[in-house]
Amino acid sequence: MTQTLTIFALGLSLNASAAGSFVVKDIRVEGLQRVEPGTVFSYLPVQVGETFTDEKGTEAIKALYGTGFFRDVQIQAQGNILIVIVEERSTISRIEFTGMKEFDPEMVRKSLKAVGVAEARFYDKALIDKAEQELKRSYVGKGMYAAEIVATVTPLERNQVAVYFNVDEGPIAKIQEINFIGNEEFSESNLRSEMQLRTGGWLSWYSKDNLYSKQKLTADLESIRSYYLNRGYLEFVIESTQVSITPNKKGIYLTISIREGKKFTVKDVRLAGETLGKEAELKQLITLKAGDTFSSARLTESTKAIAEVLGSYGYAFATINPQPDIRRDVAEVDLTLVVDPGRRIYVRQVAISGNAKTRDIVIRREMRQFESSWFDSDKIELSKKRLGRLGYFTETDITTEDVPGSPDQVDVNVKVTEKPTGAITLGAGFSSTEKLILSVGVNQDNAFGTGTSIGLNFSIGKINQNLALSNYDPYFTEDGISRFTDLFYRSSKPLYYVGDPDYQIKSVGSNIKFGVPYTEVDRVFFGTGIEAFQIQTTSNTPVPYLAYAQSYGVAAPGYPGTVNTYNVPIAIGWARDGRDSTLIPSSGSLEQLSAEAGTPAGNMTFYRLFGQYQKYHSFSKDNIFSFNGEVGYGQAYGNNPSPITKNYYVGGIGSVRGYSPGSLGPQYYNTTINEYQPTGGQSKIVGNVEYTFPVPGSGADKTLRLFTFVDGGNAFGQNINLVLRYSYGLGLSWISPLGPLKFSYGIPYKSQPTDNIQRLQFQVGTAF
Template identity: 85%
Template sequence: MPLQAAESFVVKDIRVEGLQRVEPGTVFSYLPIQVGETFTQAKGAESIKALYSTGFFRDVQIQAQGNVLIVIVEERPTISRIEFTGMKEFDQEVVRKSLRAVGVAEARFYDKALIDKAEQELKRQYVSKGLYAAEVVATVTPVERNQVAIFFNIDEGPVAKIQEINFIGNKVFSESTLLGEMQLKTGGWLSWYSKDNLYSKQKLTADLETIRSYYLNRGYLEFVIDSTQVSITPDKKGIFLTISISEGKKFTVKNMRLAGELLGKEAELKQVLALKAGDTFSSAKLAETTKAIAEILGSYGYAFASINPQPDIRRDLAEVDITLVVDPGRRVYVRQVNITGNAKTRDVVVRREMRQFESSWFDSDKIRLSKERIGRLGYFTETDISTADVPGSPDQVDVNVAVKEKPTGAINIGAGFSSTEKLILSAGINQENAFGTGTAIGLNFSLGKINQNLTLSQFDPYFTDDGISRYTDLYYRSSKPLYYVGDPDYQIKTVGSNIKFGVPYTEVDRVFFGTGIEIFSIYATTNTPIPYQQYVQDFGTSVPGRLQTYNVPITAAWARDGRDSALIPSKGSLQQLSAEVGTPVGDLTFYRLFGQYQKYHSFSKGNILSFNGEVGYGEAYGSKPFPIMKNYFVGGIGSVRGYAPGSLGPNYFNTITGTFQPTGGQSKIVTNVEYTFPVPGSGVDKTLRLFTFVDGGNAFGENINLVLRYSYGLGLSWISPLGPLKFSYGLPVNAQPTDNIQRLQFQVGTAF
């Protein structure tokens, strides 16, 4: 009996027909009428509405047979699969996840409205990437068992390129100055690499924020971006940007005050005020000041301090008074430190880097230092330290350390090429975090035309609980020194082992002590450089032309590394001193001293000025001369560019080859000044940089004559997918006829 003809009756049973995937219990849970209740026309309409609203059905009917209520449904088809064709700009799995969030996913019910919405959202995403010509068409294909397949057919089209960028309203700063602050450009000769002429909504948003910061940092407190107009050409390949701004007046800080609860530390807080009375207003300096005050209060246990700047603007005088209202909040101490995410790394490996201890006052400086130390371990891609209130204890917090581990083991097979060694092959098995203990072990070898090395090493950063490290290695080295032309048998072989301990005495300083044993074998003929022949003749064995000797050195060193990066440093300094002494226990009695100082200073837009200075000095004691195999060599990349590697310093004339051949020296001096800047058009890309340099240095024999060789030039460095690549072109300044000039030098290749 149809619903329209049904009279009111008491429902004795409910029967559902037409279900395929939906469970009957699901239908009953949505029905507003149950067995034993009285059915009415209103109840019937309400039931149909309730079942439609679930989204499971495309048709619902309700009938009655006697006192039995019959619910007849036709289910919506389910989505069997979702496919994308022509999608290159986005990762398909990422898109699938985003569609799932809005209800479009495999095994879910098909809803045309949701598919249309997904289609429009994909178009919007392409527009945000500058692909205005992108076309997205969703095709729905029925398949067996009441299912459908969804195909998103995409024609991405070309990315719209920026044709012109215009500013309206700028009077203080020129258009070229403002354009120089932006990532987006109208294109240049390097745009194929930097892609800075391809429009992106995200990049434009970032550029507008950069322009705003540029004005606010120069006193224009009331600067406003009035509007941004993005116009596209009819063919959807060109973009025109018009940015309208109001600069306002340039404001000077008249008064800078502290207010609120200062905890008796007003004098200390005033010392960190980066913005003072008489200065031009700067939002960056204001942010720096509030951050510094919060860090000071945090170091005294006030983890939740807030600093609220309150400006008082006097437009007629172009002056502003700034009052920093300080609210330190409550002082808290740490109840416990929780570490999560370290599935492999043992808890103690992370915990021993913590400088914030449990049951002590919260200290923001120690929190920051702890995060830096954990990050320097190299075992984690992410490190996050946060605080959480302890319920019921307003003066306590928990410190939560969340890490995300990365693979720390590697089997590497590598190849490289340099202007000196030619082809270099290398291989290695390394584990930086063996068994999650923080201990590093490795087996590595390299094979080149000049040098061959095989090394087995182990490093334990916490050999003792108080942080003393231990490094041990066992190695074999074979070297055919440079310029051995005419003497293929000339070779130096070394077999040795070292053990070294590092003792930290501050957070950035460490001293090292070690010893070892080295066994040298020198093979020489009548064509070998005369100094080597003489050394072998004076101290060699009964085997003609061969010297076998051994050394038992003692080493000591100190290092302080304050650079922000070991690969691409931009600020900070590196200082180190080391000494090596050959003891009378072995055949060699000598000492070598080495010192190095590096300093980096970063300017805006990725410009870096760096200085490197190295001094090495060696001397013999006892009856034997300084061992020639311990000589320093100077020249080439990493030393004095423009001269062939290792070619500077003492040399002799080889009558067979007709060339001057270097023998190295007991001492050396090297100085380098380098100015690094981004490649024009690449923004502040640190992986591709140009540099200019001035180098000076030399190696010296027993009698030091402080005459240095100098050079200058330019170069290109690139952190390529295959490893660091460096080209330099050096011009010697005061080269002598005995020097070996090599203007173009390069080096490329690491393990891949």
């Protein structure tokens, strides 16, 4: 192209010479449509009143071509008038896609811009052809070999064009066979089980695991390599991979050729390099021992553990380089882990991003890695866990970045992805006993981005009415003392008792509680409050409640009256929360103990003890095993009985699934409706075991999970006989925009005829 322009310019120069040099009286530009005349004049080496020569003509043509605005330039002389004739290059007015379903058109536009095809840029057929090929390759990468892309260019006004990419995606090629060559120690079925790609199954319509993808194949080959390396095959090699497609481009045949090699045993493992005098400590972290079958995973685990320990001492970029000494004749390998701690690294600054709503201080006060101190990987991990336990973010990522010119400094970048923490709920429901139930709630877990929680909840029904206002400030003081306060009003008719419209229990009160942290995961609580209960009794009041009311002043059974009781409780407690997240816990544990006692300042004298233990363990690609255990015990002291309003209730999601909420434990036979109804118990025992796993085809999505469970528990009266109810079943958990939802189908085991069974249940709430 450059040679052609040069020859053309020389030709014009000769014509100008034949015309002779002249003084330019005027300059005229012809052919402009979008380019301003001033742009052309600025590139001309001659102006009105100056002498035009052959050299200046050649220079003018080169300069105008160099702008890239024109595809043809001519210079002519008409007397003393210089005429510049140009033909502008067309510009792309718009880019459209028809028939494209697999890709987002906006994302494709961005990728095409990288190859020079974009709106407002000059049209170049060679670039359009290149764009076609790039799109074709993208479809091939998705396994859509039959895809056809044809670009059509339509001229528009003012020297513009519209580019249309007409796409016929065709079918996605499905995998027909996956074959292995060279495998002797492991069967093809074992190796296929390590792959994401499949030949199809009954869930393939959802998981799409039978649709070929180059990216998935690459990941599968790595999984197969890891499978062999973790079982001692140190010299395993994938020699070739063949992808064959049927003539109709609808079927894929995969052939993977491998060489297994020998199975190696570890003869010796030793440390070398600079261990900073901590060789004994670092050796304890090596899980691969002499006599073990070689395992790449255990070797990686050991090197990672050593690097993390060195990182906790400030050596953020420590490297541990395994050097194998292979003896093929005896199938043994000696491993030398060469330790290079590098420089001790200090943190220059902690930068926070992604928090459009949450204030920086809310995030910084959870950070345990401080600026101007040495880098500590343990503190980085602890900071990430603390941020996860806030429940404000769906993702938290903490990375480091080198400081230019300062090899011993890094910046710590904290990037969070916020989730909605506020909710306005309007609800309506209907039941055979309560009829219409209305509820309204306004809750904000991160009010105004300050980290404080406020809530106002109101519900009304025929049996229960509730109004509660609450506030939780996790940093009531700068050193992390928390404060919880609430005001409440409740009115209820226990036992779904509908035989007496005047009978009810009312309560109003307020509580305040403080939490004092004394380690990163431990906190002690103490608080007090005041509660006033009013029990209105009539001749139809249920016997257990009437007996309780009599102890506070009702003269005789069945005699109508109003009983007022007051409670001024004190509460103390301890909690250790080592979970990695409160929203979706997958590791760690939660332990808590609490005690509540009614003081002589009121006329309800009692005490209640409660303990809970939760444990989470993650394994095998986001599968989680979890356990929850709860024990509660209550008793009265003094002359009055244990308050029935403080009873424990067991049954339903959160305790023993498969049974109606609160239905287990002591019961009262209601002769009015001819049913056994629960009264709760002074003590309880609950145990839950869950196995949680991803929904097939959902990938790494942690917000939608399936689980199986086994539950056991019961509530007891004054005499604890430890006769428990059990259930098992399965369920679905979903972190929805309304909050954590749990659906379960429980099958009761060893139930009794008087038990109230409810197999299908759901709840908006926490993990257990």
